[in-house]
Amino acid sequence: MNRLPAGLYQPGDSVVHRLDAAAKLLCLLLLLAAVVNTAAPAGYGVWVLLLALLIRLARIPPRTALASAAGLGWFFLLILLMNLCFYAPEQAWVSVWIFRPSSAGLLQGLRVAARVFLLLVMSNVLMVSTPPLALTGAFERLLSPLRFIGVPTELAAMILSVAIQFIPTLLEETDGIRKAQTARGARFDSPNLWEKGKAVLPLLAPVFVAAFQRADELSLAMEARGYRADIRRGRKKYPPFRACDWLALSLCAAAAVIFIIIR
Amino acid sequence: MSVELRNVSCVYAPGTPYETRAVTELSLTIRDGEFAGVMGKTGCGKSTMIQLIAGLMRPSGGQILLDGQDINGKNFDRDGLRRRVGVVFQFPEIQLFETTVKRDVAFGLRHFGWTEEEKESSVREALERMGFSYEAVKDKSPLGFSGGEKRRLAVAGVLAARPELLILDEPLAGLDPLGREALLTLLGELNRDGTTILMVSHDADTLAEYADRIILLKDGRLFRDGPAAEVFADYDALKDNGIGVCRVREAAEALRRRGWEIPAGTVRYGQLLDEIAGRWRQ
Amino acid sequence: MQTISTVKKAILTAVCIALCVVLPQAFHAIPNAGSIYLPMHIPVLLCGLICGWPFGLLCGLAGPLLSSLFTGMPPAAYLPPMAVECAAYGCVSGILTRFVRTKNTYADLYICLIGAMLSGRVIAGLARALIFAGGSYSMAAWATGYFVTGLPGIVIQLVLLPVIVSALMRAGLIPARYPEVRSDG
Structure with a gap:
């Protein structure tokens, strides 16, 4: 195990590094929702710019940020080909056996590939800028309301x-x-x-x-030592979100709303 | 089997923030038939060194030669290396997994091209050397034995291949005094029969008693290398570097400080007794 | 059948989750083993078999999640479908092991494993087709992905899991399923 895989936490002191992990996780979910709902090709252009800005803000070397997507060239090609050949058979240019390539399919393929690329890089930025322990803590925090429906x-x-x-x-x-x-x-x-x-x-x-x-x-x-699984222990107290956390959340929420409305 | 390290370096995760140099420009030779002890603080590169010698890791620089052949060279016989070099790792009992003791001890022999009779006699000999009755244990599950017995079974699994070089990483950890004594006696016997032994241990007392020579590592570099009497003689330098010497040497040093003329190379129990008895008579 | 305390089930689940992170890393050292052995499925299936469905479910969800967080594999975009798939394995193997009782430990084991592996693949395929890929995922791709490239993995897991279960029973770490059968044989 002499090699480090992509997506491993790299210590830093940027604005993005300092945000609360739970807030960052929520931001990522909002951004992902927005990306998935983007349909216009121009929208993806905007996303690439926003992402570049984010990477810049987080002071992550671009190579590190893109590492998770870099090794998946063949996968993007596969997405592209699958959509090209199967997405819109009724508008196909030609029909060879089961393959029916169409321009609508090509467009859809590009869209899906861009989506996957954006998802990968965004999650990678989160993982590179947040210690794993803080992230698992954030998951626990976000899932803790589940106890109201009986989940332990x-x-x-x-x-x-x-x-x-x-x-x-x-x-x-x-x-x-x-x-x-x-x-x-x-x-x-x-x-x-x-x-x-x-x-x-x-x-x-x-x-x-x-x-x-x-x-x-x-x-x-x-x-x-007397530990019992069924005893309710005091609930963990989480630190409240700070102003910068709320700011990041509202920016991402705004982006999500705008992209979902405009598509 | 002789071992030679030529300028060996080993770096983990090069080019990342996690980069660590485990071993730096290490050169040393272990002669055929020697019983060498390796000492040093945690993180000094002991484990890396033995893994490099056993061919389980590749060095980032330098060469490792067994009987004069580079083990990372193109035409080196890696399968032969596995047979000729046996490694007993720390807590080796963890490696047991087969359904019967016989199968587990014979596991290492399957690729050697030995006949069934050769395998069986080797397994029998290894088990008996480790104090088991072959007939009594061969069909039992190795996972059902006690901790100390499992350790002996695991060592038998390494000995069955009749290695020419036996590497041991802290083999005494967690053994009771009887178990230690038995294992050390066995190592002495194997060494007399011509097996080269390389034993990593933090136990200076044991190494001083049993090893012909002590290799002392510090921060991945060779710090001292020589017979125990020579290495431990330099009491102050070792203490300054936070390295413990054997208790016999400690006692000798305490007596020297009180004006007794005891040689600085007094490292074995018998030696110390002789010295004290000698001074007493005077 | 002896029961395992909830605390022990909880800790066994924790260990299985940790193994979901550790095993793929260990298999990394063996050339292209990860895609053939599907090493993450093994602790999840085992967790369901030993600790029951709620723990198996948690293991299936948390295993891939922690692995993604700590090692970067699977990449975050693959995480949701993978977590659903593993959760299905853990959950179904846990449910089946409760209801399948043929008086033979290994027959039970094979039935539970095959059932869990098939239904896990169906559930994951459906989830992928319906949610994660929004139409860009075709039936053909699913069938290829799961049954053709995954077939060696299924066979290998059927070889491995019973042996691991038997090793754990021999080491006295998990109770025998039918103690009376064992004492007879």
Whole structure:
């Protein structure tokens, strides 16, 4: 694991970095709604400009911001071709077997590709500018009203926070097991499908046993200290949104309303 | 098997904010048949070094030679490397997964092209070396054993391949005194039979007693390298760098400070007793 | 059948969610394994099987979410369909495991797994077609995506999961489903 994937948090001190994570998440949802509802090609031009402005504000290197979309060229091509050939068969230029390309399809393909591109880059900006822990906290916060319809959100929040604590330990342990089995001569690849399944067992079975062992120890310790899943604990207090959070939210809401009305 | 590191460096996540240099320009040689101990604080590059030697990681620079051949070279026989180099990782009991002990211990042998008889005799020998009765345990599930027994089963799984170089990463962690003693005795036997041993441990006492030589790493670089008597002799320099020496050396130093003429190279228990007895008689 | 306490179910679910982040990373080291093994499905299915449908559902939703947040995979745009798919696996395997009782641990396991894998793919396909792609997603693409490229994954998961379940039972980490059958055999 010597390489970092796209979309990983990069510390910074821009306006975007400092916004409350829950506010940012809401902003993203508003912007996504607006993008999905944009129909006019000119609208997409405006979006690209707005996005460039956002990346500039967040002081994220453009390469990092675009990284999530950069590797998906083939996917955009696929979207384009699928829509080109199948979207509007009744207006097709020609008909070859099941393929009926049309200009309406081409336009729709471009639209969908642009949409996916914008969605990818926007979410990437959010993820690059927000620590993962703050983001999960934001999810918990936004989902906490679900407790009114009987969803045990506190238990779910506890599970999530425990899961996050387990990630680094299990990553290290898994890497260790992979190396130990490699050193013992394990080969995780095999051309034969059935063998392929069995080839990863030396990795998977110990990983699950080790992980479940840890779960066993932790749950015993929690029960020994009197933790009960059905007791309602005091609700977490979240810091209120500040002026800049409200400003960002209203800007995004305004953008959403404008784009949805104008389309 | 001899090991040679030539100017080896290893960098994690190069070119990102998370870049870390684990090992920097490390050069050293471990001779065939040697029992070498590796010491250093957490994060000093010990684990990276053994993974580089075992061919589990590639260096960003430099060469690693086993018996004079570059293990990352084009024509190097990687499968041969897996057979000839055995690695016992920290808490190796975690690697057990097969349905029976026999299958698990034999797991590493499946690609060697050995006959069934060869495999069976090797598995039997490895299990018996680790203090198990082959007939009693071979068909049991390895996951049902106790912690200490699982550790011994896992070590048997490494020994079954009859490695020429045995690398161990903190093999004593979490073992009871009897288990430690038994494992160390076994390592001594293997070493006498010609296996080169490279053992990482933070336990200076054990290394001083058992290892021919101590390789001390600091911040990914070679800090000291030589017999324990030589490495631990430089008491003040080690203390200044926050590196602990063995207790025998501590005791010797305390006596020296009180005016006893005890050599700075006193690192083994027996040596210290002899020295004290000698001074006493005078 | 012995029951597992809610606290233990909660922690097992947490571990399975963590594995949803960890396993795809580990499989990264094996050449193009991610798309064949679908490593994220394994902990989700297992969580449903062991802890029941509410926990399986949570695992299916949270696993891909945390993975996306912490590792950038899947990219955010793929996240909603993937979360729906995984949630369906966790939920359906949990429901089936409660009602399917053939007196044979492995028969139950295969029925629950196949049921969960098929219905998860149908639900995810429908969700994709109806919500996420708004008409740009055709039936043909769905069938190709799920049954042709995903077929090796289905086979491999059917090989892997029973072995993992049996390893966990042998290590005494999860209760045997039919203890009396075990003591007989």
